[in-house]
Amino acid sequence: xxxxxxxxxxxxxxxxxxxxxxxxxxxxxxxxxxxxxxxxxxxxxxxxxxxxxxxxxxxxxxxxxxxxxxxxxxxxxxxxxxxxxxxxxxxxxxxxxxxxxxxxxxxxxxxxxxxxxxxxxxxxxxxxxxxxxxxxxxxxxxxxxxxxxxxxxxxxxxxxxxxxxxxxxxxxxxxxxxxxxxxxxxxxxxxxxxxxxxxxxxxxxxxxxxxxxxxxxxxxxxxxxxxxxxxxxxxxxxxxxxxxxxxxxxxxxxxxxxxxxxxxxxxxxxxxxxxxxxxxxxxxxxxxxxxxxxxxxxxxxxxxxxxxxxxxxxxxxxxxxxxxxxxxxxxxxxxxxxxxxxxxxxxxxxxxxxxxxxxxxxxxxxxxxxxxxxxxxxxxxxxxxxxxxxxxxxxxxxxxxxxxxxxxxxxxxxxxxxxxxxxxxxxxxxxxxxxxxxxxxxxxxxxxxxxxxxxxxxxxxxxxxxxxxxxxxxxxxxxxxxxxxxxxxxxxxxxxxxxxxxxxxxxxxxxxxxxxxxxxxxxxxxxx
Amino acid sequence: xxxxxxxxxxxxxxxxxxxxxxxxxxxxxxxxxxxxxxxxxxxxxxxxxxxxxxxxxxxxxxxxxxxxxxxxxxxxxxxxxxxxxxxxxxxxxxxxxxxxxxxxxxxxxxxxxxxxxxxxxxxxxxxxxxxxxxxxxxxxxxxxxxxxxxxxxxxxxxxxxxxxxxxxxxxxxxxxxxxxxxxxxxxxxxxxxxxxxxxxxxxxxxxxxxxxxxxxxxxxxxxxxxxxxxxxxxxxxxxxxxxxxxxxxxxxxxxxxxxxxxxxxxxxxxxxxxxxxxxxxxxxxxxxxxxxxxxxxxxxxxxxxxxxxxxxxx
Numbered sequence: 055x056x057x058x059x060x061x062x063x064x065x066x067x068x069x070x071x072x073x074x075x076x077x078x079x080x081x082x083x084x085x086x087x088x089x090x091x092x093x094x095x096x097x098x099x100x101x102x103x104x105x106x107x108x109x110x111x112x113x114x115x116x117x118x119x120x121x122x123x124x125x126x127x128x129x130x131x132x133x134x135x136x137x138x139x140x141x142x143x144x145x146x147x148x149x150x151x152x153x154x155x156x157x158x159x160x161x162x163x164x165x166x167x168x169x170x171x172x173x174x175x176x177x178x179x180x181x182x183x184x185x186x187x188x189x190x191x192x193x194x195x196x197x198x199x200x201x202x203x204x205x206x207x208x209x210x211x212x213x214x215x216x217x218x219x220x221x222x223x224x225x226x227x228x229x230x231x232x233x234x235x236x237x238x239x240x241x242x243x244x245x246x247x248x249x250x251x252x253x254x255x256x257x258x259x260x261x262x263x264x265x266x267x268x269x270x271x272x273x274x275x276x277x278x279x280x281x282x283x284x285x286x287x288x289x290x291x292x293x294x295x296x297x298x299x300x301x302x303x304x305x306x307x308x309x310x311x312x313x314x315x316x317x318x319x320x321x322x323x324x325x326x327x328x329x330x331x332x333x334x335x336x337x338x339x340x341x342x343x344x345x346x347x348x349x350x351x352x353x354x355x356x357x358x359x360x361x362x363x364x365x366x367x368x369x370x371x372x373x374x375x376x377x378x379x380x381x382x383x384x385x386x387x388x389x390x391x392x393x394x395x396x397x398x399x400x401x402x403x404x405x406x407x408x409x410x411x412x413x414x415x416x417x418x419x420x421x422x423x424x425x426x427x428x429x430x431x432x433x434x435x436x437x438x439x440x441x442x443x444x445x446x447x448x449x450x451x452x453x454x455x456x457x458x459x460x461x462x463x464x465x466x467x468x469x470x471x472x473x474x475x476x477x478x479x480x481x482x483x484x485x486x487x488x489x490x491x492x493x494x495x496x497x498x499x500x501x502x503x504x505x506x507x508x509x510x511x512x513x514x515x516x517x518x519x520x521x522x523x524x525x526x527x528x529x530x531x532x533x534x535x536x537x538x539x540x541x542x543x544x545x546x547x548x549x550x551x552x553x554x555x556x557x558x559x560x561x562x563x564x565x566x567x568x569x570x571x572x573x574x575x576x577x578x579x580x581x582x
Numbered sequence: 583x584x585x586x587x588x589x590x591x592x593x594x595x596x597x598x599x600x601x602x603x604x605x606x607x608x609x610x611x612x613x614x615x616x617x618x619x620x621x622x623x624x625x626x627x628x629x630x631x632x633x634x635x636x637x638x639x640x641x642x643x644x645x646x647x648x649x650x651x652x653x654x655x656x657x658x659x660x661x662x663x664x665x666x667x668x669x670x671x672x673x674x675x676x677x678x679x680x681x682x683x684x685x686x687x688x689x690x691x692x693x694x695x696x697x698x699x700x701x702x703x704x705x706x707x708x709x710x711x712x713x714x715x716x717x718x719x720x721x722x723x724x725x726x727x728x729x730x731x732x733x734x735x736x737x738x739x740x741x742x743x744x745x746x747x748x749x750x751x752x753x754x755x756x757x758x759x760x761x762x763x764x765x766x767x768x769x770x771x772x773x774x775x776x777x778x779x780x781x782x783x784x785x786x787x788x789x790x791x792x793x794x795x796x797x798x799x800x801x802x803x804x805x806x807x808x809x810x811x812x813x814x815x816x817x818x819x820x821x822x823x824x825x826x827x828x829x830x831x832x833x834x835x836x837x838x839x840x841x842x843x844x845x846x847x848x849x850x851x852x853x854x855x856x857x858x859x860x861x862x863x864x865x866x867x868x869x870x871x872x873x874x875x876x877x878x879x880x881x882x883x884x885x886x887x888x889x890x891x892x893x894x895x896x
Contacts, residue, residue, distance in 0.1 A: 113839070115675075121668050190669070193622045196632050263678065264841035265752050290750050290839040294734055299749040302742040463852075466614035495628070502621065502628045 111310035113289035119231035129575030131231035131252030156217040177205035219524035223488035255577035357547040358401040377548035387533035418453040427475040432464035468505035489533035663857035672861035683842035693766025702777025724771020780812030821877035825870035
């Protein structure tokens with residue numbers, strides 16, 4: 055009897071243990087939910103808050119403006135300079151600036167601006183913020199080249215370590231967002247990564263990394279308080295889900311709709327789709343370390359073999375613009391020419407001129423060897439492998455065999471291997487309204503996005519001039535000249551400027567997307 | 583039992599050490615390093631000389647064993663380091679993501695049990711009849727619909743068409759339903775089949791015939807006599823799938839913008855963020871070993887004939 059009794063109690067304990075483990079894991083899940091849920095729903099129930107929901111395609115795990123662009127995009131922070139609709143650099147927190155000499159700049163900080171915590175914005179605050187940012191970000195310290203700053207009242211003097219005329223453009227960089235650096239050192243307050251104390255029209259009241267930022271209007275905004283009470287700024291990396299959220303009315307503004315969802319979104323009367331040329335360019339990079347690619351006629355031939363029309367219409371489904379240079383026509387220094395159409399016969403003629411002979415099988419040979427080249431591509435941008443395939447088909451018509459190599463990590467592959475001939479690549483060619491970045495990083499030997507160490511004949515002098523010039527109009531002129539040299543020397547073949555596709559609910563007013571993707575939540579954003 | 587626990591804890595240390603060596607070697611063998619991400623080359627004009635300077639500063643040029651040794655020394659002091667890419671301490675990153683992953687896993691288990699147990703029971707109780715066929719169709723569906731498709735379908739019908747549930751995000755029970763169903767559905771398919779075959783096995787045992795002979799009939803035999811031994815194979819698989827649930831929910835995490843530990847790991851691998859990868863491997867390694875320890879202990883509770891550690895005591 056006793057034996058049975060113990061067996062039974064063991065049995066009970068066994069089952070209890072299993073049940074307990076499950077219950078515990080469930081409770082762990084539910085308890086934290088229970089704590090969070092009411093706040094969200096109550097807030098919705100109390101009063102009809104004027105609210106807009108934005109969904110971005112790339113997630114962010116930090117609200118630290120020194121490491122993330124999101125605080126600026128979400129209207130929490132602002133920079134000294136900004137880009138206007140024409141992609142020109144204009145004053146923002148700085149109301150003006152001038153170059154005193156080659157290495158000295160004087161910025162006048164706008165009067166009457168306060169941080170979210172009520173502190174006044176003056177030159178000393180800007181100095182502290184920039185110093186803080188350069189300490190926190192390796193990339194920023196490298197790109198700003200600031201050696202010293204002096205603050206006096208609203209006047210900030212910046213001394214750079216070398217002549218650096220691109221400084222006002224670099225200050226557009228969201229990493230240079232001006233925050234109240236002293237605020238985070240006050241005891242008992244949250245550190246920067248959670249809620250930066252900026253000057254923007256909104257403050258973050260809740261941040262769930264990689265999920266959402268809940269923003270509340272900042273009443274003391276210097277440029278007029280925003281009309282909305284609340285903006286919810288969400289992240290989701292899945293394009294189909296973003297489109298469904300827009301259709302379900304859960305979101306008002308959705309970035310990067312997949313091209314195949316556009317018809318469905320446009321069929322809903324309350325939604326519209328905005329498709330505008332972005333600042334990125336898809337291009338074909340030539341590795342001039344390979345003898346075949348050293349010959350400009352070969353490079354020109356591949357430039358002629360790129361079927362830009364088909365790339366725009368068939369690969370990008372119409373949401374792109376055929377490229378005629380590194381910078382698109384909407385930029386002050388952008389290319390005004392029309393894009394090169396595909397010319398297979400002309401390409402073949404150039405290759406024959408370069409010493410390749412056509413044999414009976416229709417292929418081009420040199421010294422008995424067929425012309426076979428390797429083109430590297432990667433899946434990070436799904437259109438790039440398709441562009442490589444299209445080029446492969448058209449090159450075959452000209453007698454050239456292309457082998458496509460899909461690299462897992464293209465940046466590393468291109469640097470560590472010297473054997474590739476061409477690569478499809480995507481570059482943000484003008485991230486801050488200035489062409490200097492692209493020309494220095496992609497077309498100068500030793501640049502960070504120049505894995506083949508391309509040296510463009512004749513570009514060096516023009517680039518030196520550009521790197522010395524601070525006058526905006528003159529910079530545009532030098533950039534144009536540099537772009538002409540690039541066009542002549544064909545270090546790259548520019549394929550397409552992909553569009554930014556944004557889905558918007560028609561109830562949203564006072565808002566259009568900009569190609570720079572910086573100024574998303576503004577004090578003008580409103581709903582009907 | 584204590585012997586078992588003690589032995590497993592020792593194993594844990596050895597396995598974690600081995601894991602960390604292997605991941606460290608693999609990471610260093612894989613092409614690339616986090617310097618390009620640190621310097622954000624696609625946004626900021628830097629030169630290859632700047633890259634080299636950062637590489638030097640972070641010690642990537644040091645001998646491999648020295649790098650590993652330095653890392654190991656810090657770990658022994660319970661310092662997992664900070665992410666190279668965003669500077670956040672690895673411990674903070676893991677501890678902020680882990681609760682969400684555990685929530686999702688718990689939700690998936692609930693969905694799995696709620697579907698698998700009734701279906702498995704019905705199928706075994708009426709083999710070859712319509713409940714069994716239903717269960718089989720369900721299992722086929724569960725095994726063949728990929729996560730992302732099921733997730734999109736659920737969002738399309740339940741969020742967009744019917745508007746019952748939110749499409750994405752975290753927050754309340756309502757946010758948990760869709761991700762949990764998406765993740766639990768495929769599991770339920772496997773487990774309902776496991777349970778069915780386990781039950782059919784044990785229902786064919788002589789002691790069931792004896793029980794029936796004693797006049798115990800129908801569901802009572804199934805639930806009280808046949809179910810317990812049938813749970814053993816389920817438990818074995820459960821121990822393993824819990825590990826994969828922790829890491830393998832990346833697709834679901836992405837669909838529903840659910841920032842769990844899986845997407846943290848995938849991002850870290852792409853950016854070659856070594857400290858985060860190492861921290862993640864240690865955490866999941868420890869978790870899988872502990873879960874399997876719990877499973878082994880549960881074996882003994884479910885079937886007292888199974889016992890561990892006796893050999894050591896004798």
